[in-house]
Structure formats: structure tokens, C-alpha cells
Amino acid sequence: MPIHQTIEGSFQLIGGNFSNAGDASIELKQKLTELGFNADIVRKAAIVTFEAEMNVIIYAAAGWLRYYITPEQLKIIVEDMGPGIEDIDLAMQDGYSTAPEWVREMGWGAGMGLPNMKKNSDVFKIDSVVGEGTTVEMIMYIQ
Amino acid sequence: MKISDVFKEMSLEVKTFKDGVQREVTGGYVSDLLSDVLAHAQEGNIWITLQTHQNIVAIASTKGLAGIIIVGGREPQQETLEKAESEKITILTSPLSAFEIAGKIYQLLQ
Ligand SMILES: Nc1ncnc2c1ncn2[C@@H]1O[C@H](COP(=O)(O)OP(=O)(O)O)[C@@H](O)[C@H]1O
Ligand SMILES: [Mg+2]
Numbered sequence: 001m002p003i004h005q006t007i008e009g010s011f012q013l014i015g016g017n018f019s020n021a022g023d024a025s026i027e028l029k030q031k032l033t034e035l036g037f038n039a040d041i042v043r044k045a046a047i048v049t050f051e052a053e054m055n056v057i058i059y060a061a062a063g064w065l066r067y068y069i070t071p072e073q074l075k076i077i078v079e080d081m082g083p084g085i086e087d088i089d090l091a092m093q094d095g096y097s098t099a100p101e102w103v104r105e106m107g108w109g110a111g112m113g114l115p116n117m118k119k120n121s122d123v124f125k126i127d128s129v130v131g132e133g134t135t136v137e138m139i140m141y142i143q
Numbered sequence: 144m145k146i147s148d149v150f151k152e153m154s155l156e157v158k159t160f161k162d163g164v165q166r167e168v169t170g171g172y173v174s175d176l177l178s179d180v181l182a183h184a185q186e187g188n189i190w191i192t193l194q195t196h197q198n199i200v201a202i203a204s205t206k207g208l209a210g211i212i213i214v215g216g217r218e219p220q221q222e223t224l225e226k227a228e229s230e231k232i233t234i235l236t237s238p239l240s241a242f243e244i245a246g247k248i249y250q251l252l253q
Contacts (some may be wrong), residue, residue: 019222022201029205046205047181107194112178 003035007069013056015082018106021057024065025050028076031069041140044120045074048138051113052078058103059083060133074140076121084130092118092126144168144251146189146210146233152247155212155235159224163233168209170252173245177202184208189248191241195219200226200234210234214241 009031011024029046037045049065056063060082068075085091092114099109118124123139146164149155157164169187174180175194184190186207192199195217203211210233213219219227219234227234237244 018196018198021198022205025205026201050181050201050205051178106196106198107175107177107192108198110176110178112176112182116178116182 003069003071007031007035008067010064010066011053013053013060013063013065013080015057015059015061015063018057021053022050024053024067028067032074035069037074037142041074041142044140045076048117048120049076051117052076052136052138054108055113055134055136056080056082058099058108063133071142073142076136076138078136079133080135081133084132084134085126085128086130088126088128144248146235148251149189149248152251153237153239153244155237157233157235158213158219159227159234160231161233163210163231166209166233168248168252171245171248172208173241181206191244191248193217193241195223197222197226199223200230200232203227203232204230208232212237212244214239214244 009027025046028049029042032042032045053065060080063080065078090096094115095111097109097111103109121138122141125137128134145167168189171191172184172188173191175192180202184206187209189209190211191214193215195213199211200223213236216238
């Protein structure tokens with residue numbers, strides 16, 4: 001299916017509300033599949049979107065995830081109102097996590113989210129202001 | 144191999160979406176870390192875990208997994224069952240350990 005205009009979607013995420021975790025990932029995957037994107041991009045998009053959703057749900061008060069699909073690229077922007085990240089380099093390290101014990105018992109909090117978001121996107125930008133919130137922007141180019 | 148082939152070999156109880164036991168299984172993945180499953184499980188895999196909460200359904204759905212086997216006699220939570228039924232994700236439970244289940248499925252897949 002050819003893309004003639006930007007196809008977009010947005011999801012509101014509420015801190016502590018685990019019940020709709022993954023909804024954005026599932027919807028985006030379905031859209032990309034329908035549009036005939038190659039399996040590699042679909043797989044990567046599903047991973048980064050789910051991890052991005054989880055970080056808002058686990059750490060922030062609330063946030064939005066938006067995606068934009070054009071013939072050239074897939075862009076995902078996640079913006080939250082939350083505590084922000086003091087040391088981004090540290091947060092980006094594989095295995096680093098401040099997730100509380102109850103979140104770890106659910107199997108989250110392995111410290112793989114941000115590193116996997118970076119690894120699976122062509123452009124990864126993270127911007128954070130302590131006490132205000134965090135914005136993550138990811139782009140995947142479509143060859 | 145189908146999930147239904149595993150029944151003949153060991154005790155499993157189907158909790159949700161019974162039709163899914165006819166689905167072809169491409170392999171398996173054993174993990175209780177959800178980020179690990181997101182990153183490494185592959186389409187058509189059967190996922191062996193002791194996690195029981197609702198997020199396992201969304202993981203299985205977005206990864207296109209063949210099903211989830213919850214081990215160690217644990218029971219999925221009510222929201223997990225409801226979500227799995229509506230998302231058409233097959234959840235099974237077993238009193239056996241992840242080691243025993245994985246060993247048997249590995250053998251069946253050879
Ligand atoms: N949106 C966010 N707001 C505040 N802190 C965050 C956010 N996202 C990530 N972090 C911090 O970065 C750490 C690493 O994140 P991540 O790699 O996703 O692993 P995990 O979520 O498993 O801890 C988190 O433990 C948390 O301290
Ligand atoms: Mg995370």
C-alpha cells in the first residue's frame with residue numbers, strides 16, 4: 001500500500017497504569033504490517049515503542065507517544081511530564097535501572113529499555129529536564 | 144510442531160484461546176524479563192515464563208508469539224485471562240518447571 005500522506009497516531013500514557021501498556025506498540029506494528037513495511041522495521045518499531053511506553057508508565061506522571069509514518073521514515077516521539085533524568089549517560093547504560101522492587105518482580109526494570117531503543121533506531125535523541133520531564137525522539141529510515 | 148503436540152507429552156492446562164493450540168510453533172524462548180523477551184523472542188515462539196500479570200499478553204501479541212506457558216503451578220491473574228481471550232493469545236499453565244517444559248519442547252522440535 002503506497003503512502004501518500006503522513007499516517008499518524010497518538011497514545012496517552014498515565015504513570016502507574018500498566019493495563020494499556022503495549023497498545024501503541026501493537027497498533028503501530030499492525031499499521032506497518034498493513035502498509036507492507038519489511039519485517040525488520042516492523043520488529044524494531046514494536047520493540048522501541050513498547051519500551052518507550054513502559055518508561056512513561058513506570059517513571060513519569062503522564063505522557064504522550066506519537067508516531068508519524070511517511071514514505072521515507074518512521075518517527076516516534078515520546079514526551080512525558082515526570083521526574084526527568086539526572087544523568088542521561090548513566091541511564092543509557094545497559095543494565096542500569098532505578099525501577100522499584102515491585103516493578104522488577106513484574107519482569108520490568110532490567111535496564112535494557114533505553115539501550116534497546118537506541119540500538120533499534122537510526123536516530124535516537126533524548127532530552128530531559130529534571131523536575132519537568134523527558135522527551136525521546138526516534139527515527140527509522142525506510143529503504 | 145503444534146502446541147497440541149506438547150500435551151501428549153506432559154501435563155498442561157489451556158487457560159485461554161483454545162483454538163491457538165493448533166498454531167505452528169517455530170521455537171521457544173524462556174525468560175522472566177520482559178525487555179529480554181521483547182528484544183529476543185521470535186515470531187511463532189512459545190514463551191515459557193513464571194510471570195502472570197497482564198503485560199505478558201501485550202508482549203505475546205506484539206511479538207506474534209504462538210503462546211505462553213506459565214510454569215511452576217502459577218496461575219494467571221484475572222485481567223491476564225480476559226486480555227488474552229480478547230487478544231487471541233493462548234495461555235497454558237503447568238505444575239512443571241521451566242527447565243522441564245523447555246527440555247521437552249526442545250526435544251519435540253528436533
Ligand atoms: N521517562 C523517564 N523518566 C524518568 N526516568 C527515566 C525515564 N526513562 C528512563 N528513566 C531512567 O533511566 C533508567 C534506565 O531506563 P531503561 O533503560 O528503560 O531501563 P529500565 O526501565 O528497565 O530501568 C530507568 O531505570 C530510570 O531511572
Ligand atoms: Mg525502561
